[in-house]
Amino acid sequence: MSHRKQKRVEPPDAGSVPRAVVNRLSxxxxxxxxxxxxxxxxxxxxxxxERLNFTDAQVRKDLAYFGHFGYPxxxxxxxxxxxxxxxxxxxxxxxPVAMIGIGNLGRAxxxxxxxxxxxxxxxxxxxxxxTKVGIVVEGIQVxxxxxxxxxxxxxxxxxxxxxxxxxxxxxxxxxxxxxxxDGIVNFAPxxxxxxxxxxxxxxxxxxxxxxxxxxxxxxxxxx
Amino acid sequence: MSHRKQKRVEPPDAGSVPRAVVNRLSxxxxxxxxxxxxxxxxxxxxxxxERLNFTDAQVRKDLAYFGHFGYPxxxxxxxxxxxxxxxxxxxxxxxPVAMIGIGNLGRAxxxxxxxxxxxxxxxxxxxxxxTKVGIVVEGIQVxxxxxxxxxxxxxxxxxxxxxxxxxxxxxxxxxxxxxxxDGIVNFAPxxxxxxxxxxxxxxxxxxxxxxxxxxxxxxxxxx
DNA sequence: TAGATTGTTAATCGATTAACAATC
DNA sequence: TAGATTGTTAATCGATTAACAATC
Numbered sequence: 265m266s267h268r269k270q271k272r273v274e275p276p277d278a279g280s281v282p283r284a285v286v287n288r289l290s291x292x293x294x295x296x297x298x299x300x301x302x303x304x305x306x307x308x309x310x311x312x313x314e315r316l317n318f319t320d321a322q323v324r325k326d327l328a329y330f331g332h333f334g335y336p337x338x339x340x341x342x343x344x345x346x347x348x349x350x351x352x353x354x355x356x357x358x359x360p361v362a363m364i365g366i367g368n369l370g371r372a373x374x375x376x377x378x379x380x381x382x383x384x385x386x387x388x389x390x391x392x393x394x395t396k397v398g399i400v401v402e403g404i405q406v407x408x409x410x411x412x413x414x415x416x417x418x419x420x421x422x423x424x425x426x427x428x429x430x431x432x433x434x435x436x437x438x439x440x441x442x443x444x445x446d447g448i449v450n451f452a453p454x455x456x457x458x459x460x461x462x463x464x465x466x467x468x469x470x471x472x473x474x475x476x477x478x479x480x481x482x483x484x485x486x487x
Numbered sequence: 488m489s490h491r492k493q494k495r496v497e498p499p500d501a502g503s504v505p506r507a508v509v510n511r512l513s514x515x516x517x518x519x520x521x522x523x524x525x526x527x528x529x530x531x532x533x534x535x536x537e538r539l540n541f542t543d544a545q546v547r548k549d550l551a552y553f554g555h556f557g558y559p560x561x562x563x564x565x566x567x568x569x570x571x572x573x574x575x576x577x578x579x580x581x582x583p584v585a586m587i588g589i590g591n592l593g594r595a596x597x598x599x600x601x602x603x604x605x606x607x608x609x610x611x612x613x614x615x616x617x618t619k620v621g622i623v624v625e626g627i628q629v630x631x632x633x634x635x636x637x638x639x640x641x642x643x644x645x646x647x648x649x650x651x652x653x654x655x656x657x658x659x660x661x662x663x664x665x666x667x668x669d670g671i672v673n674f675a676p677x678x679x680x681x682x683x684x685x686x687x688x689x690x691x692x693x694x695x696x697x698x699x700x701x702x703x704x705x706x707x708x709x710x
Numbered sequence: 711t712a713g714a715t716t717g718t719t720a721a722t723c724g725a726t727t728a729a730c731a732a733t734c
Numbered sequence: 735t736a737g738a739t740t741g742t743t744a745a746t747c748g749a750t751t752a753a754c755a756a757t758c
């Protein structure tokens with residue numbers, strides 16, 4: 265445990281932090297967790313960058329957006345930096361999450377262990393299909409989407425994941441917004457429109473494959 | 488059908504096309520497909536950009552990397568542009584894909600309809616677990632990972648998707664590379680090292696949620 | 711101390727946007 | 735024709751990298 269004071273843990277102005285930086289922050293966190301699991305206590309910006317194909321300067325610059333976490337001549341203490349990044353990302357707590365759409369993908373996401381490991385717990389699942397409402401999947405009883413707003417409020421859910429067909433995604437998103445949700449991860453292959461105070465991120469599995477297909481067709485290395 | 492000649496469909500130098508441009512190309516394609524489904528035949532760069540929150544200039548610039556697809560005063564013909572983008576992305580054909588890891592996530596991906604819609608067909612599934620080898624999931628018989636190299640060659644598989652635990656991901660990646668695969672989408676929450684001639688893309692579902700969590704904690708709109 | 715490594719500034723590099731002549 | 739919209743150049747903006755004094 266260090267007694268050295270860390271000047272800032274809150275970003276000077278979070279609005280000025282590029283999305284790419286926040287993305288790398290998650291990768292740093294993941295890598296640090298692997299390092300700790302392997303018994304490493306200290307890592308330099310160069311060492312961390314090497315494992316992720318980033319320059320040492322980039323690692324230091326990214327972290328410097330949020331405070332002074334390193335020790336000149338030594339590097340970063342893995343456990344300390346993990347704590348700092350979790351705090352920055354907001355995963356130093358458990359977030360209750362709602363899952364909407366209990367098809368193939370929704371069911372799998374419901375059972376995905378990786379979420380809880382990073383501080384996300386799916387506490388409610390919804391579908392419109394009457395044959396699905398009431399069944400228990402991965403320990404969670406599927407509820408009718410009509411009860412969504414009430415359930416979201418009662419369980420203090422602030423994040424939602426959409427795994428419904430493309431045609432239903434916007435309506436579901438509107439429901440979530442109406443229920444007062446703060447952020448949405450959308451797995452439906454469609455762009456949804458949201459008010460500016462609700463964060464969103466689209467994940468399209470087919471698009472991921474398309475990116476690789478492009479590289480292969482153009483005989484590219486990944487950059 | 489137009490008889491106007493399109494100067495280039497191959498990029499002048501694919502290595503110089505930023506990853507972000509290729510990503511947006513996939514979004515343009517998806518949006519155009521929705522537009523065609525809704526009966527639209529023609530769309531301007533401004534119209535397309537508006538639906539995706541991009542500027543008109545960005546849409547035109549992105550497309551101009553690959554050729555002259557638009558008609559001054561008119562815009563882009565949706566069906567034509569769809570064909571052109573599919574060709575650029577390499578999805579004007581069907582790609583046979585191998586799925587490795589038939590846990591929760593692997594099973595769901597196996598059943599995901601969105602892949603085939605974009606030209607990807609999962610034709611082989613692998614696992615190490617003897618209780619899984621032999622079972623049929625979504626019409627595909629799970630095979631032992633020991634037969635991977637032979638199967639990949641026989642079925643001319645060039646793309647692989649990894650959905651195994653983090654600890655097994657690198658070994659599986661090495662196997663795929665040994666089998667001569669050209670590209671990998673890695674769903675395991677770990678960075679894998681690959682030779683430069685193999686394309687890769689990591690998808691970490693927990694990281695997607697972390698990005699939203701950051702925004703919410705910092706009260707940010709999505710940019 | 712000497713060696714290692716940070717945080718930060720300045721220089722470089724790349725990507726986005728604005729503007730407009732050319733075109734339909 | 736007048737109006738709309740492209741493709742492309744130049745200007746702007748932002749992100750990455752190199753370099754180095756400060757620090758342990």
